[in-house]
Amino acid sequence: SVGDALKDGFDGASRVMMPNTELEAPAQRNDAAPHRVPRRDRYRFQLRPHNPDHKTPGVKDLVYLESSPGFCEKNPRLGIPGTHGRSCNDTSIGVDGCDLMCCGRGYRTETMFVVERCN
Numbered sequence: 001s002v003g004d005a006l007k008d009g010f011d012g013a014s015r016v017m018m019p020n021t022e023l024e025a026p027a028q029r030n031d032a033a034p035h036r037v038p039r040r041d042r043y044r045f046q047l048r049p050h051n052p053d054h055k056t057p058g059v060k061d062l063v064y065l066e067s068s069p070g071f072c073e074k075n076p077r078l079g080i081p082g083t084h085g086r087s088c089n090d091t092s093i094g095v096d097g098c099d100l101m102c103c104g105r106g107y108r109t110e111t112m113f114v115v116e117r118c119n
Contacts, residue, residue, distance in 0.1 A: 014049055014050075014054060014062075014063050014064075015049070015051070015064055016047040016049055016063045016065065017048045017049075070103075072105075083101050088102060088107060090107070
């Protein structure tokens with residue numbers, strides 16, 4: 001399915017660096033006259049893998065420039081509330097599960113007994 005293909009691409013994504021020389025990247029033009037560049041030539045530069053031991057990504061490979069910020073610790077500048085003090089589900093393997101939400105810090109369980117009247 002499409003979702004499986006996207007997940008495979010995400011799992012195999014490569015961190016890359018942008019080229020930093022004029023020989024590698026096309027020059028940016030700021031003059032008033034529009035300069036049409038054919039679409040196939042617009043991005044004629046080679047992305048380099050961040051880790052030199054990794055292979056150069058292909059045209060259909062998913063790439064990223066920087067890692068996403070962590071969600072475990074609070075970061076007000078980025079609007080990340082962190083996960084300290086949140087309730088989690090200790091039997092879930094999803095994003096609400098304690099193993100994932102507590103980021104390996106461990107967690108405390110509470111057992112609650114609730115008495116309700118039947119109709």
